[in-house]
Amino acid sequence: MEFLVCISKAPDTTTRIAFTEGDTRFNEEGVQFIVNPYDEWYALVRALELVESQGGKVVIASVGGADCDPILRKALAIGAHEAVRIDAHPEDAGQVAAELAHYAKDKGFDAILCGKETIDHNSSAVPAMMAEHLDMPCIALATSLNYEGDQAVVTRETANGVEKVGVKGPFVLSAAKGMAEQRIPNMRGIMAARSKPLQVVPAQGASAGTTIDRFALPEEKAGVKLIDADNPSELVRLLREEAKVI
Amino acid sequence: MKCIAFIQTKGGQATKASLEAAGLGASMGETVAVVSGDIEGDAGLGAVGVGRILQGPGHLDDSQLARLVSAAADQEEAQVVVCAQDHLGKAVAGRVAVRLNAGLVAGITSVPSGDVYTRNVFSGKAMAHVKGTTDKLVVTTTPNAIGMPEPTGASASVSAFAPELGQSKVEVLEEAKPDTGNRAPLPEAELVVSAGRGLKGPENWGIVEDLADSLGATTACSRPVSDIGWRPHHEHVGQTGITIRPNLYIAIGISGAIQHLAGVNSSKVIVVINKDPEAPFFKAADYGIVGDAFEVVPKLTEAFKAL
Ligand SMILES: Cc1cc2nc3c(=O)[nH]c(=O)nc-3n(C[C@H](O)[C@H](O)[C@H](O)COP(=O)(O)OP(=O)(O)OC[C@H]3O[C@@H](n4cnc5c(N)ncnc54)[C@H](O)[C@@H]3O)c2cc1C
Numbered sequence: 034m035e036f037l038v039c040i041s042k043a044p045d046t047t048t049r050i051a052f053t054e055g056d057t058r059f060n061e062e063g064v065q066f067i068v069n070p071y072d073e074w075y076a077l078v079r080a081l082e083l084v085e086s087q088g089g090k091v092v093i094a095s096v097g098g099a100d101c102d103p104i105l106r107k108a109l110a111i112g113a114h115e116a117v118r119i120d121a122h123p124e125d126a127g128q129v130a131a132e133l134a135h136y137a138k139d140k141g142f143d144a145i146l147c148g149k150e151t152i153d154h155n156s157s158a159v160p161a162m163m164a165e166h167l168d169m170p171c172i173a174l175a176t177s178l179n180y181e182g183d184q185a186v187v188t189r190e191t192a193n194g195v196e197k198v199g200v201k202g203p204f205v206l207s208a209a210k211g212m213a214e215q216r217i218p219n220m221r222g223i224m225a226a227r228s229k230p231l232q233v234v235p236a237q238g239a240s241a242g243t244t245i246d247r248f249a250l251p252e253e254k255a256g257v258k259l260i261d262a263d264n265p266s267e268l269v270r271l272l273r274e275e276a277k278v279i
Numbered sequence: 280m281k282c283i284a285f286i287q288t289k290g291g292q293a294t295k296a297s298l299e300a301a302g303l304g305a306s307m308g309e310t311v312a313v314v315s316g317d318i319e320g321d322a323g324l325g326a327v328g329v330g331r332i333l334q335g336p337g338h339l340d341d342s343q344l345a346r347l348v349s350a351a352a353d354q355e356e357a358q359v360v361v362c363a364q365d366h367l368g369k370a371v372a373g374r375v376a377v378r379l380n381a382g383l384v385a386g387i388t389s390v391p392s393g394d395v396y397t398r399n400v401f402s403g404k405a406m407a408h409v410k411g412t413t414d415k416l417v418v419t420t421t422p423n424a425i426g427m428p429e430p431t432g433a434s435a436s437v438s439a440f441a442p443e444l445g446q447s448k449v450e451v452l453e454e455a456k457p458d459t460g461n462r463a464p465l466p467e468a469e470l471v472v473s474a475g476r477g478l479k480g481p482e483n484w485g486i487v488e489d490l491a492d493s494l495g496a497t498t499a500c501s502r503p504v505s506d507i508g509w510r511p512h513h514e515h516v517g518q519t520g521i522t523i524r525p526n527l528y529i530a531i532g533i534s535g536a537i538q539h540l541a542g543v544n545s546s547k548v549i550v551v552i553n554k555d556p557e558a559p560f561f562k563a564a565d566y567g568i569v570g571d572a573f574e575v576v577p578k579l580t581e582a583f584k585a586l
């Protein structure tokens with residue numbers, strides 16, 4: 034089996050968010066970058082587990098500049114076999130999806146695994162867009178993936194609860210919690226990652242369909258109003274008369 | 280400007296998240312709704328400003344729905360397609376954008392001016408003001424962010440719509456059992472009562488359920504609580520769980536770690552109940568009670584019941 038796992042670079046979850054250039058760019062100075070958690074914990078690890086039990090390889094791909102290489106190395110250390118970096122600054126989901134689809138086309142991957150969303154852009158858009166470019170089914174918010182014969186059996190979250198579906202032929206999937214458990218790279222993996230192939234391929238020049246005018250930080254909270262533990266009716270009154278939420 | 284609104288229905292009626300999306304469309308221009316399968320009357324769409332409904336066949340997958348919606352956009356020569364950023368909306372919107380060669384602005388929270396949309400980024404720690412750069416645009420709305428428009432009293436006309444939709448490549452092996460609870464699903468809920476490790480064990484959730492019942496709220500939990508199996512996974516909110524933005528979020532025995540806040544910090548009002556006055560959650564709260572959950576929560580339930 035050959036899997037393509039799409040990996041995005043993301044700021045560590047505890048990062049203080051600040052902007053530069055007139056609030057038009059995220060200030061990356063001093064920011065620790067990680068593999069987007071859904072891509073790493075769920076998509077990548079599940080692909081590795083399947084290859085470990087059934088043979089094959091896992092290729093990881095990221096759309097980004099050279100600053101993505103460390104996170105690709107980290108994914109290689111966890112166990113991916115080969116890395117590909119599509120050399121373009123990621124502007125929006127549409128552009129990223131077009132670039133990934135262009136790369137994946139005709140490569141014969143059995144499945145393309147993504148995370149359910151990036152923790153910086155939070156758009157949950159790349160997998161479906163990629164699937165449409167490739168004319169493949171997209172199974173969003175998948176919580177498990179197994180193979181039964183030539184059929185992939187996937188459970189996914191829907192508005193009604195969890196549903197089980199079967200797909201024959203290649204597909205795109207976005208992985209949510211439940212798919213696999215986090216793996217910590219060990220020393221051997223880290224050493225091995227250094228000599229694994231990391232190929233840089235030119236972008237095809239897909240354009241973005243959106244642009245960010247500026248960023249803004251949310252308004253500061255006025256500060257907490259403390260209510261005496263013996264007087265919960267006061268809280269009820271405030272929620273009703275002041276906050277007007279009940 | 281002309282809009283297509285892709286509508287999801289439940290029991291023949293448009294979901295609240297879909298009505299919000301349609302209402303936004305109607306505030307921007309003439310809006311034609313697209314539905315799949317049976318609806319009751321006009322599914323509540325006339326009241327939010329939709330004039331016409333194109334009704335496609337039922338039981339379609341995301342790829343077929345995308346064909347249905349883009350065919351409608353082509354037929355109506357619409358510039359904007361709107362839908363809710365929910366499970367199905369996420370799956371369909373991206374495909375529609377690719378089919379229409381349109382930009383996609385996902386999960387918007389407001390429209391501050393004509394062509395600028397705001398959306399949350401960095402897990403709610405910041406906001407981006409986004410514009411489309413293409414002739415057509417697909418916009419998805421975060422549930423409970425835009426709000427419902429004033430009802431118009433009008434109704435929408437329904438006509439059958441049957442473009443070429445292709446075959447589904449996905450076979451449903453086991454359908455989800457529709458949830459029987461009468462509580463609103465978390466992403467759409469207006470009132471949420473949530474608890475964390477401070478509750479000590481699953482046997483203590485009765486007081487949380489009672490509080491939720493007294494308000495008609497949906498229950499949620501922190502991640503460790505669902506990880507150890509005290510509560511079902513679908514209740515887990517936060518960076519790795521569900522993102523919610525209710526009008527009221529009551530957090531009981533939750534410390535307020537940044538990854539938890541990432542999923543709830545867009546709530547309009549946050550109430551924190553924690554026995555530790557130094558708990559970080561108080562910094563993100565509007566109202567707080569410092570006290571033992573086992574004493575405070577039952578009293579609060581009584582106070583809500585007394586309303
Ligand atoms: C990458 C990453 C992603 C994560 N994603 C998420 C996520 O999506 N969602 C999430 O929730 N967490 C997430 N976490 C975990 C997060 O960092 C915290 O560990 C977690 O939120 C803590 O859960 P808690 O508040 O229930 O427990 P604790 O931190 O143990 O807090 C319990 C609180 O209960 C209070 N308490 C104890 N007894 C009582 C009592 N009798 N009455 C009142 N209060 C009491 C304590 O004072 C304390 O503040 C993530 C972590 C990482 C590293």
Ligand SMILES: Nc1ncnc2c1ncn2[C@@H]1O[C@H](COP(=O)(O)O)[C@@H](O)[C@H]1O
Binds near residue numbers: 133
């Ligand atoms: N720059 C990128 N390079 C590779 N994969 C990406 C990139 N951005 C997003 N993805 C993939 O698409 C998923 C959803 O991202 P998003 O649509 O931005 O929320 C992520 O979890 C990744 O798997």
